[in-house]
Amino acid sequence: MPTMADVARSAGVSVATVSHVLNGTRPVLPRTRQAVLDAIDELGYTHNTLARSLVTSRTRSVGLAVSAISNPYFTEILQGVEAAALEEGYSLLIADPHDDPAHERKVVQLLHERRVDGMIVAPSADPRDLVAYLGRHTVPTVFLDRVIDDRKDTAPRFDQVCADNTEPMTRLVTHLAGLGHRRIGLVAGLPGLSTTSERITGYRHGLAAAGLAHDERLVVSGNSESAGAERATAALLALTPAPTALLTANNAMTIGALRALRERGLSVPEDIALCCFDDFAWADLFSPRLTAIAQPSREIGAQAVRVLLDRLAAPAAPARTVRLPCSFIHRTSCGCPEKGTDS
Incomplete structure (x- = not known):
């Protein structure tokens, strides 16, 4: 079995340089790094990460707990996390908490017991x-997508990475109001999530900016899932008068809303305008194409990795919350001509 010394001889460098390339402990010139990587490939050298973890007390692994199976939105975030972790030489252990608080606690403990460097x-x-649990065990952690209000003196502080939720929702409301809509319904997300409360706040800000009164009946929870959104949309359409425009607060709920509209024989945007928070791969394949707020999903995941690595390098640094901007994707479901993308 080839050794690190064999790699060093083949690449014409020192063993220390090979170690720096493998462990990312010091910058190496690109041509030198490539020579080491070529030698590794040629010799079939395998780095003993287990032995290194015993020496450094680091496993160079990150635990990721997101509901990627039950929520397709997290798939792109997962891709961003994986790519950024791999680039930094970290492996990824993934668990799906299914948005269940009890299960969430269990999977995080399991990841922690597998000695991940952070989560x-x-x-x-x-x-x-x-x-x-995270505070009691002082686990380096970054909260992703949804933020935690931990401002109380008794609560630990955590780093957080998410998208801006309030202003983009405000923009959707004012856009629809500018088209003449006065009754704009909102299919809101799961109660208790920061994304839900922030998007509802943005909805209210939009109404106020457009000089429209807030009618509580026009906000119905779709519980962040398709079936819930279908029921919520049906409830909104049963109002007298019914809304002339509809906002959905995530991509899964957009599907449920469209299903409810189809079952009632309503056309978008002829009978009702529709805008959604969360763009997704097939949004421009619908007829009409969906006007949406696009979140920088992959960048959210990649940024979370960078923030976590910063935390590992400086455990005592102040916690920070990073918010990334969204983009307004103007298509035709809102009832006006398509104009492309405007960030």
């Missing part, structure tokens, strides 16, 4: 047990 977690609507 990236998209918290549930009730993360109290999760926060208590």
Whole structure:
């Protein structure tokens, strides 16, 4: 079996240089790095990460707890996390908490017991047990997509990475109001999530900016999933008068809303305008094409890795919350001509 010394001889460098390339402990000139990597490939050298973890107390692994199976939105975030972790030489252990607080606590403990160096977690609507566990065990953690209000003196502080939710939702409302809509319904997300509350706040800000009164009946929870959104949309359409425009607060709920509209024989945007928070791969394949807010999903995942690595390098640094901007994708479901993308 080839050794690190064999790699060093083949590449014409020192063993220390090979170690720096493998472990990322010091910058190496690109041509030197490539020579080391070529020698590794040629010799079939395998780095003993287990032995290194015993020496450094680091496993160079990151635990990721997101509901990627039950929520397709997290798939792109997962891709961003994986790519950024791999680039930094970290492996990824993934668990799906299914947005269930009890299960969330269990999977995070399992990841912790596997000695990950740190964790990236998209918290549930009730993360109290999760926060208590992470704080008690001082696990380096970045909260992803959904933020935790941990400003109380008794609560630990955590780094957080998410998209801006309030202003983009405000923009959707004012856009629809500018088209003449006065009754704009909102299919809101799961109660308790920061994304839900922030998007509802943005909706209210949009109404106020357009000089429209807030009617509580026009906000119905779709519980962040398709079936819930179908029921919520049906409830909104049963109002007298019914809304002339509809906003959905995530991509899964957009599907449920479209299903409810189809079952009632309503056309978009002829009978009702529709805008959604969360763009997705097939949004421009619908007829009409969907006007949407696009979140920088992959960048959210990649940024979470960078923030976590910063935390590992400086454990005592102040916690920070990073918010990334969204983009307004103007298509035709809102009822006006397509104009392309405007960030």
